[in-house]
């Protein structure tokens with residue numbers, strides 16, 4: 001079973017909590033977005049051209065509501081959504097040995113759709129939190145956020161939390177904010193790098209100081 005409920009036992013040190021995003025971080029919505037944009041808007045985009053988090057800003061005739069509708073449609077067909085990286089289930093299994101994993105998502109899919117996608121894709125997690133807006137993620141109070149959208153990093157790093165931004169063409173990374181974050185915000189180029197950041201406990205060591 002992918003979902004593991006592992007309560008912290010008495011005398012056992014509470015593990016640090018990771019808030020794990022879904023869309024664009026572990027779930028590859030980009031491939032589906034590109035297909036629908038080509039079919040419906042006759043605009044051919046490559047993944048590298050998805051440089052905006054709000055895709056309607058890249059497709060002249062698309063409205064915000066239409067883009068949200070597309071995301072909903074993609075989640076209605078969640079079995080078609082692949083993983084951002086095939087190694088993610090194994091990496092999360094490793095990470096779970098040292099951290100508690102909370103899936104914290106503002107995805108437009110229903111709870112049942114997202115949870116079933118997590119099950120099908122063998123995603124290990126302890127808790128599932130479905131928030132209404134990206135901005136609500138900070139309320140989760142996790143120690144380390146793993147996300148693909150820099151806006152989340154900005155909201156969370158001011159609360160003295162660590163953030164790993166998995167670099168995607170649409171991340172909208174602001175180098176100046178990273179410089180000012182005193183290592184709270186780290187950009188990972190790949191999921192292998194996310195593992196390297198978490199497993200040597202670099203962030204934990206830094207927090208202990």
Ligand SMILES: [Mg+2]
Pocket residue numbers: 021022023024025147148149
């Ligand atoms: Mg995301």
